Amino acid sequence: MEDQKKVLIIDDDNRNIFALTAVLKSKGYHCLSAIGGEEGLQLLEEQKDIAVVLMDMMMPGMDGYEAMAKMNEDPELKGIPVIAVTAQAMLGDRERCLNAGAVGYVSKPINVDTLTDLLVKYI
Template sequence: MNKKVLIVDDDPRNIFALKLTLKSRGYQIESCTMAQEAIEILKNDHHFDVVLMDMMMPEMDGYEAIKIIKQTPGIDKIPVIAVTAQAMPEDRQKCIDAGAHDYVSKPIDVDQLINAIEKLL
């Protein structure tokens, strides 16, 4: 399988938990804690299959980052799954409107996350 996932979250504990979960299922994982860094990683390596984007981060949030990804040739087709603690129905729509392909709320339901990833691959 060896699908490549980029995890973007300002909380290292979230990255750690997601990495363990996804690696155990055979995914290849890279991660970073800042949206700007994520955009640079994607620009330098177009071979990611999906991005898990935390929506609430300092400096640049996930909404802004997704917009930039969607406007950048070469990385604009990489699917992004919004990952957020904001779990109201309008939050899901806001993420989709920003360009996310799917939405998973925190605390993360692993099965829901895997299903979201599998749907995009």
């Protein structure tokens, strides 16, 4: 069931979107992408079958923290699991992402096995 494996990648860097999409497609996932928080929220409203969101936390405009807060305010979106994907790997960053509502945390450069394990857990 491909719809059950639909992943939305929200990242302001097209290179990250390209790399994640290539890896995930090779593993059987269907990927959508947005280049910012606002666009990501719009796609979530339009595409009701997104199973998981991979959210870059540091983006211009609406960052991942703000986008997750908006998702948590919306009854239709708050149940969609968000995996934080970030270059921030400082002490406390993982906890900050999880406290903001993420179900998982992956730092860049992304360990594909770790990401795949999280996706399997939440899809």
